[in-house]
Amino acid sequence: xxxxxxxxxxxxxxxxxxxxxxxxxxxxxxxxxxxxxxxxxxxxxxxxxxxxxxxxxxxxxxxxxxxxxxxxxxxxxxxxxxxxxxxxxxxxxxxxxxxxxxxxxxxxxxxxxxxxxxxxxxxxxxxxxxxxxxxxxxxxxxxxxxxxxxxxxxxxxxxxxxxxxxxxxxxxxxxxxxxxxxxxxxxxxxxxxxxxxxxxxxxxxxxxxxxxxxxxxxxxxxxxxxxxxxxxxxxxxxxxxxxxxxxxxxxxxxxxxxxxxxxxxxxxxxxxxxxxxxxxxxxxxxxxxxxxxxxxxxxxxxxxxx
Amino acid sequence: xxxxxxxxxxxxxxxxxxxxxxxxxxxxxxxxxxxxxxxxxxxxxxxxxxxxxxxxxxxxxxxxxxxxxxxxxxxxxxxxxxxxxxxxxxxxxxxxxxxxxxxxxxxxxxxxxxxxxxxxxxxxxxxxxxxxxxxxxxxxxxxxxxxxxxxxxxxxxxxxxxxxxxxxxxxxxxxxxxxxxxxxxxxxxxxxxxxxxxxxxxxxxxxxxxxxxxxxxxxxxxxxxxxxxxxxxxxxxxxxxxx
Numbered sequence: 001x002x003x004x005x006x007x008x009x010x011x012x013x014x015x016x017x018x019x020x021x022x023x024x025x026x027x028x029x030x031x032x033x034x035x036x037x038x039x040x041x042x043x044x045x046x047x048x049x050x051x052x053x054x055x056x057x058x059x060x061x062x063x064x065x066x067x068x069x070x071x072x073x074x075x076x077x078x079x080x081x082x083x084x085x086x087x088x089x090x091x092x093x094x095x096x097x098x099x100x101x102x103x104x105x106x107x108x109x110x111x112x113x114x115x116x117x118x119x120x121x122x123x124x125x126x127x128x129x130x131x132x133x134x135x136x137x138x139x140x141x142x143x144x145x146x147x148x149x150x151x152x153x154x155x156x157x158x159x160x161x162x163x164x165x166x167x168x169x170x171x172x173x174x175x176x177x178x179x180x181x182x183x184x185x186x187x188x189x190x191x192x193x194x195x196x197x198x199x200x201x202x203x204x205x206x207x208x209x210x211x212x213x214x215x216x217x218x219x220x221x222x223x224x225x226x227x228x229x230x231x232x233x234x235x236x237x238x239x240x241x242x243x244x245x246x247x248x249x250x251x252x253x254x255x256x257x258x259x260x261x262x263x264x265x266x267x268x269x270x271x272x273x274x275x276x277x278x279x280x281x282x283x284x285x286x287x288x289x290x291x292x293x294x295x296x297x298x299x300x301x302x303x304x305x306x
Numbered sequence: 307x308x309x310x311x312x313x314x315x316x317x318x319x320x321x322x323x324x325x326x327x328x329x330x331x332x333x334x335x336x337x338x339x340x341x342x343x344x345x346x347x348x349x350x351x352x353x354x355x356x357x358x359x360x361x362x363x364x365x366x367x368x369x370x371x372x373x374x375x376x377x378x379x380x381x382x383x384x385x386x387x388x389x390x391x392x393x394x395x396x397x398x399x400x401x402x403x404x405x406x407x408x409x410x411x412x413x414x415x416x417x418x419x420x421x422x423x424x425x426x427x428x429x430x431x432x433x434x435x436x437x438x439x440x441x442x443x444x445x446x447x448x449x450x451x452x453x454x455x456x457x458x459x460x461x462x463x464x465x466x467x468x469x470x471x472x473x474x475x476x477x478x479x480x481x482x483x484x485x486x487x488x489x490x491x492x493x494x495x496x497x498x499x500x501x502x503x504x505x506x507x508x509x510x511x512x513x514x515x516x517x518x519x520x521x522x523x524x525x526x527x528x529x530x531x532x533x534x535x536x537x538x539x540x541x542x543x544x545x546x547x548x549x
Contacts, residue, residue: 050398072400080398085391090323095316102312103399146399 003028003150003181004049008058011044018044020205021058031172031182033196033213035189035292040202042185043083046152049183050080063149076104079148079180081139083155089128093119093138096127097145104146117141117171133164140171144180151175154185169195189289199288203296213288220291226257226267228278234271242266254280309401313409321379321413331374332421335367336428338489343433354494357519361436362492364429365515368448369487371421372509375414376455377480378473381462383410385472388463394549403548411456418452439520443513447523451509453535455483458508460542487511506530 004026011019019041026032034042047053049060051067051074060067065074087096097114101107114120117137122130130138136156143151153172157165172195176182186192192199193213201209201216209216223246234255236248244261257267264283271278321328343360350356384407387393393403429435438444458479466472484490486504488511493501505512505527513523513531 052394052397075398075400078398080395082391082395082398085395087390087392087395088320088387090320091316095319099312099316100399102309103401142395 001028002026002061003063004032004183005061006045006049006058007060009045009048009055009060010057011041011048011053012056018205019048019055022202022205022207023058024200024207024210026181026183028181029176029179030197031176031184031195033192033199034183034185034202035187035192035196035199035288036202037187037296041205042187042202043154045202046154046183046185047082050078050152051075076146077149079143079146079151081143081151081153081156083158085139086135087127087138090126092124092126093130093134094123096138097141100142100145106147107145108147110145113141113145116174118167131164132159133161133167136160136164136168137171140168144175148180150181150183152183152185155187156184157186157188157191165191189287189292193288201292201295208295216295217286217288217291220286220294221260222286222290222294223258223260224263224286225284226264226278226281227251227254227284228281229253230255230271231277231279232274234274234276238270239267242270310405310409313401313405314413317406317409317413321417327374327379328417331371331379331417332424334374335370335421335425338370339364339367339425339428340432359492360429360433361519362494362515363488364425364433364435365518366488366493366511367425368418368422368514369484369489369509369511371418371425372452372455373480373483373487375418376452376459377462377483378476380410380414380456380459381466381472381476382469384460384463385466386469388547388549389469391549397548407460414456415452422448436519438518440517440522443517443522447510447513447517447528450528450531450535451511451514454508454510454531454538457535457537457539457542460546461538464542464545464547483508508534 002025006025007023009019009022010017022041022045034045036042044053048055049062049067051071054068062074063077067074091099093114097110101110114123117140119134119137119141122134125134127135127138136159140153140156143153156172157168160168169191172182172184184192184195196213198211199209199213199216200207209219211219236250239245239248239255239257242263243266244263245257245259245266247258249256249258257263268278342363348359350358354362387406393406396403396406426437430437462472462475462479466475486500486507487493487509488496488504493504493511493515496504501512505524508531510527510531513527516523
């Protein structure tokens with residue numbers, strides 16, 4: 001079942017189209033990533049899904065309901081963690097949780113939530129004295145306190161140190177394991193690659209790719225590099241004629257071969273045929289990061305994928 | 307716990323953690339009374355229709371309370387909540403952000419009544435000032451005066467783009483309200499024209515004073531206050547932005 005369905009979503013501010021005919025659907029129980037640089041239309045899209053903005057064109061269905069018309073009903077089923085949304089300075093963690101719990105008919109157990117989010121020690125701490133990670137975790141807790149079926153999390157790890165970021169990621173996985181569908185907005189490729197079951201890559205208000213992170217990397221076919229010191233001489237030409245190889249360089253005693261597709265297999269099989277051992281072999285595998293750069297750098301590829 | 311009650315409780319806690327505000331709203335009027343009581347009390351003064359200075363001064367002191375809460379605290383809080391995205395965040399929950407506004411109005415109304423009871427008690431016990439002699443008229447004048455001033459506070463919150471601007475608008479307005487309400491200088495010492503203006507500007511101190519001293523408040527100024535409450539309140543509601 002599709003928990004979220006977005007069809008042809010378009011949103012303009014004045015004459016500027018910030019979201020342009022965006023379509024995607026999110027299945028029940030998945031972590032769906034919305035990825036893209038700042039200004040790509042990610043936040044406007046999720047704010048429209050949360051019912052905070054009215055689309056200029058297109059339709060959105062969340063749990064079969066319209067986020068604008070059925071907003072009162074949806075608000076109890078969708079938990080939202082917004083960017084740049086704070087709490088009063090002097091409100092404590094416990095007070096915020098008690099307050100938000102009062103908004104829902106059947107809130108989740110606060111103690112368990114506090115434990116799961118590692119906020120026990122901070123329960124009596126005022127909001128302004130919380131660390132960035134604690135604020136972020138509290139914000140997630142408030143999005144989850146009403147036992148939502150869908151959680152929308154916008155840039156949840158921005159401004160967190162690597163340790164706090166990893167803890168937050170574990171938390172998101174545990175949310176999904178409870179059966180909550182998660183819509184995750186991020187501009188961190190690593191985050192999307194680690195967490196998301198599927199990813200929609202946004203650029204300039206459009207979805208330029210939509211697939212699993214691994215498939216996006218494979219499709220975008222970004223450059224990969226092998227770096228090694230051959231045990232016996234091998235000429236540049238021998239390497240350069242191999243399929244998928246783009247260029248061959250020498251750095252010190254090392255050979256660097258850059259290419260796409262099956263470049264790694266092609267080079268290693270040539271070396272093994274020739275009985276050459278590749279010392280100090282390092283392969284720089286493509287990540288979603290590279291895929292993303294490849295996608296946005298080449299409009300042709302982007303169009304093919306869209 | 308029901309959401310409205312939870313909002314009032316948490317707002318009350320936040321107010322209590324801000325002693326400057328609640329001391330000014332609740333305690334300051336009575337402190338001013340004690341400080342000036344000895345100086346002003348005097349005896350019956352034929353120039354004041356046989357009243358004492360203090361009898362005329364006490365009704366003005368409630369202006370400190372409702373001015374602090376309505377013109378400074380209310381718009382300051384709401385503008386801060388908007389600036390920090392608190393209202394936006396509430397908008398994603400089943401509670402409408404108007405709930406926080408309603409909770410604040412209810413809380414400040416309750417706090418102002420605590421301050422009023424304290425003031426009446428200190429004035430009565432310490433300085434023999436009579437209890438409001440026309441209680442019904444007093445309650446009417448008080449509610450309309452408070453309503454009008456709170457409506458003005460809401461309007462500030464509605465038009466101020468930031469908490470800083472809200473404060474910048476509130477401070478001179480607060481001093482004007484205090485001046486016209488006779489807090490800095492008993493109203494009888496103000497020029498006639500200033501007194502007449504003060505009759506109708508929120509919170510309408512003349513009506514409060516009349517009712518306290520046993521004359522029914524005049525209907526004209528009360529009607530003006532009612533108009534301000536409804537008109538300014540409606541305008542504020544129209545202009546208010548949640549984010």
